Amino acid sequence: xxxAVNIDxxxxxxxxxxxxxxxxxxxxxxxxLARTSIAAHGRFTAALSGGRTPRRFxxxxxxxxxxxxxxxxxxxxxWADERIVPPDHPDSNFRLALESFLCSVNLSSxxxxxxxxxxxxxxxxxxxxxxxxxxxxxxxxxxxxxxxxVGEDGHTASLFPxxxxxxxxxxxxxxxxxxDPDHDRVTLTLPVLNNAHHVLFxxxxxxxxxxxxxxxxxxxxxxxxxxxxxxxxxxVRWLIDAAAAAKLSTIESGKGGESG
Ligand code: 6PG
Numbered sequence: 001x002x003x004a005v006n007i008d009x010x011x012x013x014x015x016x017x018x019x020x021x022x023x024x025x026x027x028x029x030x031x032x033l034a035r036t037s038i039a040a041h042g043r044f045t046a047a048l049s050g051g052r053t054p055r056r057f058x059x060x061x062x063x064x065x066x067x068x069x070x071x072x073x074x075x076x077x078x079w080a081d082e083r084i085v086p087p088d089h090p091d092s093n094f095r096l097a098l099e100s101f102l103c104s105v106n107l108s109s110x111x112x113x114x115x116x117x118x119x120x121x122x123x124x125x126x127x128x129x130x131x132x133x134x135x136x137x138x139x140x141x142x143x144x145x146x147x148x149x150v151g152e153d154g155h156t157a158s159l160f161p162x163x164x165x166x167x168x169x170x171x172x173x174x175x176x177x178x179x180d181p182d183h184d185r186v187t188l189t190l191p192v193l194n195n196a197h198h199v200l201f202x203x204x205x206x207x208x209x210x211x212x213x214x215x216x217x218x219x220x221x222x223x224x225x226x227x228x229x230x231x232x233x234x235x236v237r238w239l240i241d242a243a244a245a246a247k248l249s250t251i252e253s254g255k256g257g258e259s260g
Pocket of ligand 1: 049050051053054081148149151155158
C-alpha cells in the first residue's frame with residue numbers, strides 16, 4: 001500500500017510502508033528511467049548519493065530482476081557528492097555503489113565517472129567539473145536522474161545550510177571543508193541539480209519527519225538546501241517511508257487523491 005500525492009505540477013511525494021518497499025520502488029523507477037532515456041536518446045546518465053538510505057536500493061540494481069533489465073553499456077554513472085577519502089574507504093560513496101551493485105553488473109570503467117576522493121578537494125572538484133563539461137558537451141550537465149538524500153538539518157548532496165556552495169552559479173562541482181570527524185567533500189552545485197530531468201529524493205525514518213514537514217508542507221522549504229532543489233524543466237519525486245512521513249499534512253490532505 002502506498003500513498004502518492006502531487007505537491008504541484010513538477011513535485012510529487014510517494015509514501016511507502018518501510019525501507020524495503022521504498023528500495024523496491026526506487027529500483028523500479030531507476031530501471032524505468034534507464035529504459036526510457038536509452039530509448040529516447042541512446043544513453044542514461046545518473047548521479048548517485050551516499051548515506052544509509054539507498055544501500056538496499058543499490059543492492060537491488062545488482063539483482064537479476066532489476067539489473068538484468070538494464071542495458072548497462074548505455075548507462076553512465078556519476079556522483080552527487082563524495083568525501084575526500086580513498087575509493088576503498090568505508091565512508092566513500094563510490095565504495096558504497098561498488099559493493100552494493102557495481103561489482104555485480106556489467107558496467108565498463110569508462111562508464112563510471114567517480115569523484116577522485118583520493119586527491120585534495122580542490123583538485124578533485126576541478127577535475128570533476130572538467131569531466132562533466134567534457135562528457136555532456138555543455139557548461140551545465142543535464143542528468144537524466146539525480147538520486148539525493150536529505151539530512152535532518154536539511155542538507156542534500158554535500159550542500160549544507162549556510163554553505164557558500166549554495167551560492168555557486170558557474171562551477172558544476174565545488175570543494176568544501178568539513179570539520180572532524182567528517183571529511184572534506186566535493187559536491188554538485190544547485191545549477192546542476194536544478195538542470196536534471198528527474199530528481200529522486202529518498203528519506204527513511206522518524207528522524208527525518210520534522211525536516212520533511214518543513215520542506216514538503218512548504219513551512220520553510222527554501223530554508224533548507226534540499227528544498228532549493230527544484231529543476232526548471234524536470235520532475236522531483238520524494239520516495240519516503242511511513243515513519244519519515246509522520247508529520248506531513250500534505251499526505252493527510254491528499255489521501256483522498258491518488259493512491260494505490
Ligand atoms: C552522503 C550524502 C548525503 C546523504 C544524506 C542522507 O553521502 O552522505 O551526501 O547528502 O544523502 O545525509 O543520508 P542518510 O541516507 O544516511 O540519511
